[in-house]
Amino acid sequence: MQKEEKIQRKEAIEKKEMTVMAISIKKLDEKHDVARYLVKGASPSFINMIRRGIMLHTPCLAVEKVSIYENDSVMFDEMLAHRLGMMPIKMDKTYKMGDKVKLVVEKEGPCTVYAKDIKSTDPKAEVADKNILITKLEKDQRLRLEMEAEVNTGETHVKWQPAIVSYKEVPELVVSKDCNQCKDCIKICPEGILEVKGKTIAFTDPNACSLCRACVDACGKGAIKLVYNKNEYILIIESAGGMSPKEIISSTVKAMLEKNKEIGKALAKAK
Amino acid sequence: MMIPVRCFSCGKQLAGVYEEFQKRVEKGEQPEKVMDDLGVKRYCCRRMIFSQVDLIDMIGKFKS
CATH class of the missing domain: 3.30.1360.10 (RNA polymerase, RBP11-like subunit)
Known part of the structure; x- marks a missing residue:
């Protein structure tokens, strides 16, 4: 045929x-x-x-779910989650539509939280730009959260636009x-x-x-x-x-x- | 409050270059040349950077 x-x-x-x-x-x-x-x-x-x-x-990785355990910073949880969602994430060729990765942040102030403080559970996926500013913490303020990044396309949301x-x-x-x-x-x-x-x-x-x-x-x-x-x-x-x-x-x-x-x-x- | 992660209009990631921009401008370099050098070319991205007012340090003082 x-x-x-x-x-x-x-x-x-x-x-x-x-x-x-x-x-x-x-x-x-x-x-x-x-x-x-x-x-x-x-x-x-x-x-x-x-x-x-x-x-x-074109499929690419972006943070989809954020579980916030502790956020003492002046930035609201929603704003923080939005900033994390907009962050571009590098991924390996092995990733396919629908695949998920967990990312973790844990920090205590006084400090500035950068994208480099985000730890990925999979070495094949990591934050693309390490210098992205996430938030700032004053003395005795703590940040502890878990993220789930997902592979999806720009049709769903612009954050998946590569x-x-x-x-x-x-x-x-x-x-x-x-x-x-x-x-x-x-x-x-x-x-x-x-x-x-x-x-x-x-x-x-x-x-x-x-x-x-x-x-x-x-x-x-x-x-x-x-x-x-x-x-x-x-x-x-x-x-x-x-x-x-x-x-x-x-x-x-x-x-x-x-x-x-x-x-x-x-x-x-x-x- | 803090520089948005991406440009509102085109979606270019900007939060990663903002600190370098600030440092270099403080040292006395011309802002427009620093932006060109960092690859921030379009005027939608440029206005994001030079109209930014950092308030997070100020608000941070008042959080109990």
């Missing part, structure tokens, strides 16, 4: 009844857990599927012959990425363009046009710290394939 499907697919591609996009991804840079990828050969809907997939369907994702088209600068090289556009560009190249204006780095169109507005002659490439995107993944951007993408692809299978199954049942 699978062989037949493969042959059918191949024939369809040859007859051009079906098109397959060849997608290439290149990493541009990574700093502060923010990775930028240049994605070529993707359609707008495809790249948006990746974005939404990361935000809604990254902030955005994408933008790669722009192309089209300069007509009316350009008199007054350099107004170069002066106004907030990113400072325009330069005089021969008799026209060009980008020094098109990937750094924020698509603000200040150059288009600044041109008195209306000689500059900013054209977007509909098949080339810059995908920006800003990890919350739980997983690396690469792990996030591969985990998203897996989750989306699973969704596709579900559609297939439902379709097979439909008459």
Whole structure:
């Protein structure tokens, strides 16, 4: 059955009844857990599927239940629990949807309680940023609580969103012959990425363009046009710290394939 | 009371960089440059940091 499907697919591609996009991804840079990828050969809907997939369907860890035994700090129990919930937690690949981990804190003042004071019962899961401020304790104040972190997706709550994702088209600068090289556009560009190249204006780095169109507005002659490439995107993944951007993408692809299978199954049942 | 763990608008984690920001600004560095350096780029995250008023130490004195 699978062989037949493969042959059918191949024939369809040859007859051009079906098109397959060849997608290439290149990493541009990574700093502060923010990775930028240049994605070529993707359609707008495809790249948006990746974005939404990361935000809604990629499993990650976050604190779900907090049992507070002692909290003498000035922060209310609810506020404390909320702060703990928002904290990103690193997890191993072995974790699957619905898995749970226990975390414990025990502290006595005077001190500042940081995320590094939280002890995990499983070495594979730990708090992503050790410097997160949780609360402060004065003299003789005590904090003793237990947390249960759960693997879930961003569909349930934003605390399970593994990254902030955005994408933008790669722009192309089209300069007509009316350009008199007054350099107004170069002066106004907030990113400072325009330069005089021969008799026209060009980008020094098109990937750094924020698509603000200040150059288009600044041109008195209306000689500059900013054209977007509909098949080339810059995908920006800003990890919350739980997983690396690469792990996030591969985990998203897996989750989306699973969704596709579900559609297939439902379709097979439909008459 | 205390710096929120994440930015209200975009959800970026900020409570981990706040103490470093404070220390460096106290030493005399320019706040905007410190924020750039810490990767706090968007203005939604920046307002979280520079509009923060730490009241927890003050309130802490009055808890019995």
